[in-house]
Structures are given as C-alpha cells and as structure tokens.
Amino acid sequence: MTTKYLFFTGGVVSSVGKGVTAAATGLLLKERGFKVAVQKLDPYINVDPGTMSPYQHGEVYVLDDGAETDLDLGHYERFIDIRLSRVSNFTTGQVYAETIAKERRGDYLGGTIQVIPHITNEIKRRIGLVEKETGAEIVILEVGGTVGDIESQPFLEALRQLRNEVGRENCLFVHVTWLPVIGATGEIKTKPTQHSVAALRSIGISPNVIIARADQDIERSLCDKIALFCDVEKDAVIPMKTASVLYEVPLLLEELGVGELMLNKLGLKATLEPDMRPWRKLVDEVKKEKPTVNVALVGKYVELQDAYMSVREALKHAALANSVEMSISWVHSADLEKDKGWDVVKRADAVLVPGGFGSRGVEGKILAARYARENNVPYLGLCLGMQTMCIEFARNVLDHEDANSSEFDRSTEHPVIDLMLDQRSITDMGGTMRLGLYPCLLQPETKAANAYAVPSVEERHRHRFEFNNAYRTEFEKHGMVFSGLSPDGRLVEIAELKDHPYMVASQFHPEFLSRPMKPHPLFVGLIKAAKEKAGK
Numbered sequence: 081m082t083t084k085y086l087f088f089t090g091g092v093v094s095s096v097g098k099g100v101t102a103a104a105t106g107l108l109l110k111e112r113g114f115k116v117a118v119q120k121l122d123p124y125i126n127v128d129p130g131t132m133s134p135y136q137h138g139e140v141y142v143l144d145d146g147a148e149t150d151l152d153l154g155h156y157e158r159f160i161d162i163r164l165s166r167v168s169n170f171t172t173g174q175v176y177a178e179t180i181a182k183e184r185r186g187d188y189l190g191g192t193i194q195v196i197p198h199i200t201n202e203i204k205r206r207i208g209l210v211e212k213e214t215g216a217e218i219v220i221l222e223v224g225g226t227v228g229d230i231e232s233q234p235f236l237e238a239l240r241q242l243r244n245e246v247g248r249e250n251c252l253f254v255h256v257t258w259l260p261v262i263g264a265t266g267e268i269k270t271k272p273t274q275h276s277v278a279a280l281r282s283i284g285i286s287p288n289v290i291i292a293r294a295d296q297d298i299e300r301s302l303c304d305k306i307a308l309f310c311d312v313e314k315d316a317v318i319p320m321k322t323a324s325v326l327y328e329v330p331l332l333l334e335e336l337g338v339g340e341l342m343l344n345k346l347g348l349k350a351t352l353e354p355d356m357r358p359w360r361k362l363v364d365e366v367k368k369e370k371p372t373v374n375v376a377l378v379g380k381y382v383e384l385q386d387a388y389m390s391v392r393e394a395l396k397h398a399a400l401a402n403s404v405e406m407s408i409s410w411v412h413s414a415d416l417e418k419d420k421g422w423d424v425v426k427r428a429d430a431v432l433v434p435g436g437f438g439s440r441g442v443e444g445k446i447l448a449a450r451y452a453r454e455n456n457v458p459y460l461g462l463c464l465g466m467q468t469m470c471i472e473f474a475r476n477v478l479d480h481e482d483a484n485s486s487e488f489d490r491s492t493e494h495p496v497i498d499l500m501l502d503q504r505s506i507t508d509m510g511g512t513m514r515l516g517l518y519p520c521l522l523q524p525e526t527k528a529a530n531a532y533a534v535p536s537v538e539e540r541h542r543h544r545f546e547f548n549n550a551y552r553t554e555f556e557k558h559g560m561v562f563s564g565l566s567p568d569g570r571l572v573e574i575a576e577l578k579d580h581p582y583m584v585a586s587q588f589h590p591e592f593l594s595r596p597m598k599p600h601p602l603f604v605g606l607i608k609a610a611k612e613k614a615g616k
C-alpha cells in the first residue's frame with residue numbers, strides 16, 4: 081500500500097496538546113489495523129535537546145538506540161505502545177549540520193546552497209527515512225512550534241512540496257488550534273484560528289482537518305463557523321475540549337469520530353474493529369475514588385513539571401496498578417539543604433529522587449536518601465537518584481565522610497561514583513554519554529528480581545558516571561545489594577538495601593519504558609511499598 085501521511089501543525093499558541101492529539105490519533109489508526117510510525121520535526125537550531133536545560137525544553141526523552149529526543153516522543157510511545165528510533169525526531173540543527181557538512185565536502189559542486197531546495201530536500205530526505213526504516217503504512221508527522229514562527233517555515237515548505245510528490249490523496253494536513261475565551265462575556269473566539277489558517281494558506285497549505293481545542297464545550301455552530309471561514313468541510317472540524325484525564329484523549333477522539341474521519345479522507349478502510357475497552361477500563365479506574373498515596377519527588381527542576389514528564393506518568397501507571405490515587409509533592413532539593421521543605425517529605429509515603437546533572441541541589445538529594453534509609457521510607461532512585469543513594473550510604477554507613485561522585489567533587493578521597501575509563505577523554509558534551517538500551521542481569525531473590533519476575537531486562541540509559549567497583553565489597557558487607565549488573569558483571573545497574581522495606585535505585589531510567597497498560601515493575605514496587613507503609 082502507498083504510504084499515507086498525516087501532518088500535524090499547531091495554530092495560535094503552543095502547548096495546546098498537539099503532541100498528545102497526534103499520539104492518540106496514532107492509537108486510533110493502529111487499532112484499525114494499520115502499521116503506524118511517527119516523526120516529530122523540531123524547528124530549533126540545537127542538534128538535539130540533549131544539551132538543553134530542562135527549564136527550556138522539559139524532559140529529554142531517550143529511545144532504545146540512544147537518541148535524545150523531544151518529550152512528545154514519550155507521548156507517542158505511551159499512547160501507541162511502539163518503540164521509536166532515531167529517525168523519529170530531527171531538528172533544524174541536524175538539517176543544517178548535514179547540509180553544511182556536504183557543502184564542505186564539495187558535494188554540491190560549487191552550487192549556491194539555499195533554503196529551497198537544499199534545506200527542504202534534506203528535510204524531505206529525513207521524512208522519507210521513517211517509511212524506509214519502519215515500513216509504516218501511515219506516518220504521523222508533527223511539526224513543532226506554531227504556524228507563523230520563522231523557524232518552522234522551511235519545514236512547512238518541505239511538507240507542501242512533499243504533498244505534491246506523494247500525491248494529495250495520500251496526505252492530510254491536520255491543524256490543531258486553540259480557541260480563547262473572553263472572560264467578561266464567556267465568549268469563545270475563532271478569529272485567532274482563522275488567522276493561523278490564513279498564515280498556513282499563504283504558504284500554500286490548506287488544512288484538511290481542524291482540531292479546535294478549548295477548555296470548555298464548543299458548540300457545533302462554532303465549528304460550522306470555523307469550517308466556513310477556514311474553508312474546511314464541516315465534518316472535518318473537531319471540537320476537542322480539554323480532557324480531565326490524559327488517557328481519556330483517545331476515547332474522546334474516538335467518540336468524535338476522528339479515526340474514521342482520517343481513514344475516509346485518506347481513502348482507507350479499517351481492517352480491524354478498534355477495541356478501546358482497555359482504555360475505557362483504564363480511564364474508569366483513574367476516575368474511581370481510591371485511597372491516596374503521596375510521593376515526594378525531590379528534584380531540581382520542580383518548577384517545571386514537564387522536566388519530569390515520564391517519571392510522573394510512570395508513577396501514575398504504577399498507582400493505577402496498585403489501585404491507589406497518587407499525589408506528588410514536588411520538593412526542591414536545594415530547599416532541603418536549607419532546612420526547608422522537610423515537612424512535605426515527612427508527610428510523604430515514599431521518596432523518589434529522579435535523574436539530574438550538575439551539583440546544584442545534590443546535597444539535598446543525598447539528605448533525602450538518608451531520611452528514607454533511616455526512617456524505612458520507600459525510596460526509588462533513578463540514575464542520579466541511585467548515585468545519591470550510594471553517596472549517602474558511603475558517608476553515613478561506611479563513615480567515608482567526604483564520599484562523593486567525581487562529577488561534584490573531583491578531589492574527593494572516596495569517589496564512590498566515578499567516570500568510566502572510556503568517558504575520561506571526552507570533551508564534547510552532545511551525545512557522548514552512555515545512551516540507550518543496555519541489558520541488565522537480575523540477581524535472584526532480590527527486590528528488583530522479584531519486582532521484574534524475569535532473569536534479565538533491557539533498560540534505557542543516559543549518564544556519564546557509574547558506581548565505582550573499588551567499593552563494591554565494602555558496600556555489600558554493610559547491607560547494600562547490587563541486584564542488577566551488566567552481563568559482564570562490570571557495571572552496577574541496580575542497587576538496593578537489604579534491611580529496608582524498599583530502597584531500590586537504578587543507574588538506568590526505567591520511566592522511559594513504563595506504559596499505561598504495562599506499568600514499570602520498579603515503580604509498581606515503590607507504590608506497593610508506599611501503600612503498605614500508609615496502611616492503605
């Protein structure tokens with residue numbers, strides 16, 4: 081079958097849930113029997129988000145092959161339950177870097193390099209890779225940012241060209257916009273949507289479908305107005321009110337007939353009857369009254385919760401599996417150093433220390449680990465959270481007062497967390513960490529092995545530093561168990577405390593593989609222990 085393309089663009093403002101809408105649409109198409117692949121195009125000039133501050137960008141989502149990508153890829157993997165690869169995300173930075181490298185090699189034989197055709201050709205080449213690599217029947221492609229941004233122009237122009245190359249009948253332009261409300265009158269306005277569609281049309285793209293987002297009910301008459309002014313068929317304007325539960329989005333889109341609409345417009349027929357019952361069950365479960373378990377998330381970027389998107393989702397999945405409501409208390413680790421925020425930590429049923437880089441707030445995370453160990457409070461450490469657990473143990477159990485990671489103290493006498501040899505010579509910051517999927521053997525009869533209930537797993541990594549093997553025996557003698565190791569036994573992947581209800585930490589990032597229907601075992605274990613502690 082000819083590959084079909086769904087191009088998602090954003091109108092009016094960003095952060096209206098374009099990624100979630102595109103991901104949920106992907107699920108509806110997969111449910112109808114199609115092989116779906118996705119790609120996100122990011123207009124910024126960074127080569128990837130790996131070196132960007134989480135304050136700027138939110139979480140960096142890591143794929144199996146080690147690609148450091150936009151957090152929307154997390155939505156795609158969680159909703160569609162697929163495993164994506166490097167071709168699923170690219171940036172303006174990558175497009176220019178490749179084009180300029182070719183120019184320097186002389187590949188263009190003296191030609192003048194221009195946005196059209198050279199940059200747009202490189203964009204189209206990268207789009208083509210998705211179908212080549214995955215053999216997908218439908219490619220969902222999301223353009224980051226909002227129509228009208230200077231940065232996204234070359235991407236939109238490339239899509240316009242692509243539409244003519246693959247045939248209009250094989251593409252749909254889906255424009256996701258926002259309908260603002262005037263507070264004084266409560267009136268919903270469509271004018272900004274009209275303007276953003278006008279901007280799209282000025283570069284030669286007429287949307288086929290408009291998904292109009294708002295926080296309140298959108299009347300059909302308003303959709304008809306959008307249809308008239310934006311020159312879109314009436315049935316192709318979808319009124320999408322903000323969902324109270326994230327995982328309800330696919331159900332709402334299904335009710336609105338989005339799955340069938342897309343197929344009709346692409347000239348496709350479903351080969352499977354979509355079965356949304358598992359999602360309905362999940363959402364019903366979310367909405368049920370349940371006892372609450374409170375988790376203190378001790379992090380550094382807590383002002384911007386998007387920085388911990390996958391951690392938050394993984395906690396939600398695990399809470400559902402344990403039939404509890406989960407509330408997260410966001411604790412600024414630097415506050416704990418100043419004796420602030422402890423009341424919040426003390427009220428919590430569990431402590432979670434997520435990943436992070438740089439020394440700011442690290443001492444607070446170490447204090448949080450100490451509190452969890454000494455008070456038998458369930459603790460889950462993710463990457464840096466494992467390192468802080470080990471530093472705390474070395475300082476307060478093994479009495480190595482200055483124990484640290486060489487990331488934070490280069491001259492410590494006890495670098496219990498240290499650089500691997502092959503990381504020592506690296507000077508470039510981008511893409512040079514231990515990245516992506518690595519196998520991990522579980523040591524029998526440990527909390528980790530019991531949680532996973534399989535002998536070995538593969539998990540996604542993103543770090544430079546490792547547990548220092550010189551300290552292994554000493555740690556073990558005092559009650560630390562290294563319950564997950566690399567197959568050659570050289571790298572500590574999971575550490576846990578023997579005499580503690582649940583103090584488990586991994587060098588990898590389990591949050592990237594948690595799915596709503598397949599909650600991650602280490603998170604399920606944490607919430608189970610928290611539930612027991614809370615007596616619920």
Ligand code: GLN
Pocket residue numbers: 434435436437438462463464465487542543544545546
């Ligand atoms: N900064 C630590 C390292 O590089 C931890 C990284 C992380 O938490 N992702 O090893």
